[in-house]
Amino acid sequence: MAAHDPRPDEGYWRLVEPVWRSVSIYDGSEAFLEQFACLRPEVGHLLAAHWCQSEVRNGGLHQFFMNGTGVLAPEAAAGFEAIGIPEWAAILVEAMDWFGAPYPRDKNERWAMLAAISPQGQRIAWDPFSDLDERFYAWLQAEDNRWCRVADTYATRVEG
Numbered sequence: 001m002a003a004h005d006p007r008p009d010e011g012y013w014r015l016v017e018p019v020w021r022s023v024s025i026y027d028g029s030e031a032f033l034e035q036f037a038c039l040r041p042e043v044g045h046l047l048a049a050h051w052c053q054s055e056v057r058n059g060g061l062h063q064f065f066m067n068g069t070g071v072l073a074p075e076a077a078a079g080f081e082a083i084g085i086p087e088w089a090a091i092l093v094e095a096m097d098w099f100g101a102p103y104p105r106d107k108n109e110r111w112a113m114l115a116a117i118s119p120q121g122q123r124i125a126w127d128p129f130s131d132l133d134e135r136f137y138a139w140l141q142a143e144d145n146r147w148c149r150v151a152d153t154y155a156t157r158v159e160g
Contacts, residue, residue, distance in 0.1 A: 049079035
């Protein structure tokens with residue numbers, strides 16, 4: 001897994017860092033779900049939400065779903081809700097709906113669905129999530145360090 005270099009305001013990282021390498025997003029949904037189930041629910045919320053927001057901030061929802069991180073989309077939506085970001089939970093659920101039910105945790109299945117609408121022309125022609133990305137970024141940029149402040153507040157409340 002990628003190393004994380006926490007900023008001073010990422011106090012939630014003190015709960016995520018100890019479990020960072022114990023839950024794999026790369027070994028398939030079965031392994032992920034088994035490992036994730038071993039976490040304290042509050043820590044799981046932070047871990048899944050962290051992965052998702054990190055990927056989306058780096059390359060949008062399209063990147064999140066194309067990468068192994070997409071395996072944890074349902075947990076990230078629950079994490080955003082628990083942490084107090086219902087806007088992001090709703091955005092993620094809407095994006096997951098694009099894939100149909102049940103949501104495909106398998107990366108290759110998601111990749112095939114996204115590849116079927118191959119990149120042609122403007123982003124909106126090949127990225128079904130571009131409007132959702134805009135909503136995601138609008139929430140994030142409404143206040144300085146908004147994600148970190150909300151995640152830190154949650155971590156402080158549930159730490160124990």
